[in-house]
Amino acid sequence: MAKVWVAAELNQGKVQSISFELLAKARELGDVEAIALGKGAEAAAAELGKHGAKKVYVSEDAAFDDYIGVPAAGTIEALVKQGAPDLILFGFTYDSREVAGRLAARLGVGQVSNAMDVSAEGGGFAASVPYFGGAKVATLKVLNKPAIVLVRPKSFEASEAGGTATIEKIEPQKGDLSRAAKIVDRVVEAGEKVKLEEATIIVSGGRGMQGPENFPLLEQLADALGAAVGASRAVVDAGWVPYAMQVGQTGKSVRPTVYIAAGISGAMQHTVGMKGSKFIVAINKDAEAPILKMADLGVVGDALKIVPKLTDAVKAKKGK
Amino acid sequence: MKIVVTVKQIPDPNAPQKLTSDNRLDRGGEAVLDPGDEYGVEAGLKLKEAHGGEVVLVSMGPAKAADAIRKGLSMGADRAIHVSDDSLAGADALLTAQILAAAIKPENPDLVICGTESTDGSTGMVPPMLAELLGMPQATFAKQVEVKGDKVSVHRQTNEGYEVVEAQAPALVTVTAGVGEPRYASLKGIMAARSKEVKKVELSALGIEKGSPAESVEGVADAETRKAGEVIEDDGNAAERILAFLVQVKAV
Structure with missing residues (x-):
């Protein structure tokens, strides 16, 4: 052996x-x-x-x-x-x-x-x-x-x-x-309620969210679903959200039951970290976005409009 | 302060990529300075602006990698060392680290800055190997780098946030996009780069004995792709459709 x-x-x-x-x-x-x-x-x-x-x-x-x-x-x-x-x-x-x-x-x-x-x-x-x-x-x-x-x-x-x-x-x-380099302090940044690595549902946002001010929309949806919030490299590099939220080759690999990609185009860098998800739902304005070609349900539309409606619909369904 | 920044030329990630007949990455097409290394150059230049000194680029690669080195020089690095030898094609991470270490050692830098991993190979192994071979501490995955006296202090990205990490110089640092957008080369910078020194170093001058490679490529296949499912246009009811899907897969 x-x-x-x-x-x-x-x-x-x-x-x-x-x-x-x-x-x-x-x-x-x-x-x-x-x-x-x-x-x-x-x-x-x-x-x-x-x-x-x-x-x-x-x-x-x-x-x-x-x-x-x-x-x-x-x-x-x-x-x-x-x-x-x-x-x-x-x-x-x-x-x-x-x-x-x-x-x-x-x-x-x-x-x-x-x-x-x-x-x-x-x-x-x-x-x-x-x-x-x-x-x-x-x-x-x-x-x-x-x-x-x-x-x-x-x-x-x-x-x-x-x-x-x-x-x-x-x-x-x-x-x-x-x-040797010494760790002198540890700072927790992402106030993650649900950890990305352990989440069964992940709501992830990219450039299509148009600015950091719109990420709370994803957080509200995540709260309603009991999900974690992730992000693409583009928006982490742009400083919208902390690195701890990044999914992809240079971020975290995740394998949730459902991955909801909002305004993420689906660059290889990102998909290598999430394509093991059981189900993928993608919302993107661009009908040609690669993420729509790998999603189980793809929606051509504006994430900023659809995400809040989905949050309300989920809350109504769950009776909250 | 003397700062060495390692740089690598890679096939343009935005161009179609090909394999050679022996299943290695074809480096014959369009090539660029690795975007991850641009952050390294940027971090080095910022530290030089704050503390004085010089920024020296060190690269291993074929003759045409001179273009990527020139890009770093036009951003503002002072000079470069280019290790080039045809027999190094397909070098693994350990051989690459051994060669970079041999080229860097005589420079006695205070700081060595690397990207976290190359965009083409993505092994992420050269920086820790290089730190080991140079006998340097490694303060890695830094989104912020500060030098105070002979101490380097970085904010090291973690799964939860970041760690404050300190190391005694000489030290090796790897940097992420957090260090700031790489500057564009100005016309003046491009002109100045033409006359900057690029020292060519032959493999034989470094006294490296090539060990046996870590791996051999047995085969390359297309990755499994997911099949496209249903794609719908948002007619105002997309949220309801998504909810129905979530209910169907028992996520709600």
């Missing part, structure tokens, strides 16, 4: 869902162990065990929460040299990218990044990655050992396997922390 490691991601003590998604895939690929570093790692190990990790390497050292990349890369490097895994899975997330990049450079092995799937192939592993922003999919054979693959969130569905993990406490190899 191949030895597959999952680099779990903790955010201030909470296991991030990407870790469970990776474990679900890892179970198909071999014997699974996980690495949990930082505050809450021991509690995390129990959850990781339920999702299929047989053993979890754990350190609760505060440096993992406070410093970017350096302490985790050094610690995992030491583990790799002892444990010789065949494959290490990371999330293609901001925090894991920092660690995986440093680790690959230390080990001198390269990696495959931005993957959408991983499979066993010819005694090794293959990964599929988007080309041209998602228009094509390339299958890459991963040639190094360990194979390091970073997978986009929401590529796999998390599922519990019902096991328990043994915990192995490890010595952190933190390295020279004076040569």
Whole structure:
């Protein structure tokens, strides 16, 4: 059996869902162990065990929460040299990218990044990655050992396997922390009532909303539906809404039951992050907008007029 | 303050894109400076305006990447280093980072600025690898960059908002669109760029041993596309139609 490691991601003590998604895939690929570093790692190990990790390497050292990349890369490097895994899975997330990049450079092995799937192939592993922003999919054979693959969130569905993990406490190899970037403050910006990553319905806005002053229309619809509010890169770059709301290649990948795109044209950059949605509803003035060609229900019309009416209709239906 | 900004020429994302016979991105067509790197150049120029010093562009790419470098120089960067070698076509992220690190090291910069990821490859791995190889802290995904004495302070974008991150220079920073709209090259800037120094560096001068590549391309296929559903014109009742759809899929 191949030895597959999952680099779990903790955010201030909470296991991030990407870790469970990776474990679900890892179970198909071999014997699974996980690495949990930082505050809450021991509690995390129990959850990781339920999702299929047989053993979890754990350190609760505060440096993992406070410093970017350096302490985790050094610690995992030491583990790799002892444990010789065949494959290490990371999330293609901001925090894991920092660690995986440093680790690959230390080990001198390269990696495959931005993957959408991983499979066993010819005694090794293959990964599929988007080309041209998602228009094509390339299958890459991963040639190094360990194979390091970073997978986009929401590529796999998390599922519990019902096991328990043994915990192995490890010595952190933190390295020279004076040569690491330190997180000195955390600011919560998006007053998200419903998290984009966890929402079953998402209402997302683009340039067609015509200005930040119209985003409250989307918030009102989202409130009525119990949905989260997202945005296209164009309006985030323009400073209308914070980055935390961005859906797409350089933002979040989402997979809700329903995705309502209001005034979003559907550039590849955006659709790669939401085309896994079960149902897509699109409202766009431009009948030629690419988003209308992938929507289950497309409406050629003005989002500014339709969204408030829809909010009222939903409220009336729900009897609010 | 000496600031290095890494820049890359990519196939024009707005032009039709093609693959070569060995399934690599065809770089033969129209090419532009990566829009993500324009933010890097902008961030570098702003810091130079505030603190003095110079902005040096470093690029790896074929001979024609000189055009993208010239664009950065016409925006206001002072000079450039261009590592060009035919054998580097298809270089993976690690080799790219090793080459950039070898080209940057002799410059002893206070700050290295990168985009968060290239628009064509989108691996996002070169910056952290480069930081590791240069022995620098990485203050990444910055929507704001400030330098105070020998400290760099950035606002790092997160899923919830941002983190305030501090690093001791020399440090590596990656920047997002949050740092501000890249300036246009003025006519004066374009004229001035013609006489700015672009130092060509051969691969052999960097003393890099090429390792084995991280991956081989087995095949490329069209991505699954979603089928278009029903498209209607808003005749004043679109909201009702959408609600009916939401009820039908049990979202309401």
